[in-house]
Amino acid sequence: MAIVFLAPRGTVDILPEDQPYWIHVYDVIRDVVRLFGYSRLDVPIFEETGLYVRGVGEGTDIVDKEMYSFVDKGGREITLRPEFTAGLVRAYIQHGMHTLPQPVKLYTTGPIFRYERVQAGRYRQHTQFDVEVLGSSDPAVDLEVMSVAWHLFSQLGFGGLAFQLNSTGCPRCRPAYIEALVHYYEGHQGEVCEDCRRRLVRNPLRLLDCKVDSCQPIINNAPHIMDYLCSECAEHLATLRGYLDGLGRAYTINHRLVRGLDYYTKTVFEVWAQGIGAQNAVCGGGRYDGLAQELGGQPTPGIGFGSGIERIVMLMKEQGIQVPGIPAPQVVLVYHGEACKARALQLLTELREQHVAATIGFDDRSLRAQLRNANRTGAPYALVLGEQELAAGEIVLQGMLADGTREALPLGGAARVVAARLGAGATCVK
RNA sequence: GUGGGCGUAGCCGAGUGGAUAAGGCAUCUGGUUGUGGCCCAGAAGACCGUGGGUUCAAAUCCCACCGCUCACCCCA
Known part of the structure; x- marks a missing residue:
């Protein structure tokens, strides 16, 4: 039989055998957000397209080429969410959450959609754990948000993760840096790769991100944003670093860390892993002090991150x-003959009402086949009901883990x- | 959007021009008219990704398309 339909490109089925990983990640997330005092806020999977165009920014890859956009039957421009932050900030504004005690600490999980070319660790639909704190510009909040990520990865048992930190400045100091960067690169136009010549005009910050060998010396000698930060941004970063050092957190200041969304200000950070392919970021985020105002709300500072569960x-x-x-299952019912089946179905219901995890085989298979399948489930007990037992008003409880005492x-x-x-028995784990 | 690798049953995989396309796992049935795991036997399951071409003859060689995958770009 030829398979006609496959999951669309860039999507995956999360099969039963993978679910233990997912369930465990969600369990740990639940513990972490409780420990840190975050509230869940779920936003729609699609929003008005304009929200992302305004929020994420024209000229970003997400808006320019990665959005799943369509016009609905009512003529509305709709986009499947390519990130969480814009939607959560929209919800904060819409529901007047500035009247709550500030800052408001929120988290959510769910699917994210970006029309990209697929490769290892990159999908068109992926799942993020997202954290946002709105209403405070205290560097201690930056620490708090980064700590959520730290705690999550530590509770999951990861080793060898690299925390990367940088500041992207603010609208007051960043233009001067970009100007300096552009000026510097204009002197090296002949030496850099073709992509970098394009970046120079389209998105100068991305020049720092180039991986071409011949561009590395140019990058290494390029001006650092650290030298151009205004006093407010410099002080913010210094304070945050002081807090991080005080906690003994290991991190790397990465001058080349620039993120692809327009709304970032001051703090940006990523968490990198090895061994999962070229897409090595398991967490990325930063501060976005101008976003709420850009989306029509009161000026509200914020910081957050997204982490990809895949x-x-x-x-x-x-x-x-x-x-x-x-x-x-704790027990599997096995029957022989129609009368026994009918009685077994009653018992099955009774067991479940007693909170016993119970299953039964279907299709009137042989006793042997039913026991074989019962064994496969890993259930510690089978309950066998045949004509003899039914006539005697009995049922046989058979142990399945050892040699089958009845x-x-x-x-x-x-x-x-x-x-x-x-x-009183232990929970049975397959 | 660009480039590399790969497409043989649900999964893994042999086969590199010659007849009905190996084998393993998994599935179902039986060996035990009513007892699981181990073992044994049998059954079912493949338009060899699709289309075209070369040839007496193609899973095998050539072309195109489709799909998967990895990488660039960018990101989680």
Whole structure:
């Protein structure tokens, strides 16, 4: 039989065998956000296109070539969310959250859509854990947000992650830096790659990001934004670094860290991993003190990050991190003959009402086939009901983990007895 | 958008011009009219990615397209 339909390019099915990783990541996220005092706010999967054009910025790759945009039946311009921040800031403004105690600490998880060429660790639909803190420009909030990421990765058991930190300045100091950078590169036009000549006019900050060998000496001698930060931005970074050093956090100041969204101001950071392909960022974020105002709200500083769960799961596999398995049923019902099947279905319901995780085989297969499948589930017990037992008003409880000891129980009230028997038992993990 | 690699059952994979396209895993059935794991036997499952070309003969050689994958760009 030829397979007709495949998952669309850039999308993946998260199969049952992968779910333990995902469940564990979500469990850890839940613990971390509780520990840090964050509230969940879910925003729609699609928004008005203008939100992202205004928020993320024209000229960014996301807006220029990566948005899944369409016109709905009502003629509205709609875009599948390519990031979380703009939507969450929109919700903050829409619901008057400036009236809440500030800052407001929010998180969410869910799918993100970007029309990109697929490669290892990069999908057209991926899932992010997103954190945003709105309403404070205190550098301690920068520390707080970075700490959420630190704690998450530490709780997941990762080693060898590299935290990268930089400042992108602000609208007051960044133009002077860009001007200096452009001026510097204009003197080296003949030496840099073709892409860099294009970046020079389109997006000068990205010049620092070039990986072409011949451009590296030029980058190394390029002016640093650190030397151009205004006193406010310089002080903000210095204070944050003081806090980080005080906590003994290892991080690298990366002069070349520039992020692809227009709204960033001051702090930007990423977390890098090795061994998951060329797309090595498992977390990226920064401060966006001008975004709320750009979106029509009161001036409201903010900072946040997104972290890609697909990449986190890749890294867990790469690092061999163990996660809890899927619980097996506690008991599997096995029957022989139609009368027994009908009675077994009643017992199945009774067991579930007693909170016993119970399953039954279908399609009237042979006892052997039913036991074989019961064994495969990893269930510690089977309950076998055949004509003999039914006639005697009994049912056989059979242990499945060892050599299969069998014990006859009265059929009436069997659910209660089994529930009591299993109640004290360990949770069974396949 | 650009470049590299790869397309043989659900999965892995042999086959490099010659007849009905190996084998393993998984699935189903049986060996035990009512008892799982191990073992054994059998069954089912493939328009060899699609289309065209070369040839007496193509899974195999050539071309195009499609798909997957990795990398560039950029990002999570």
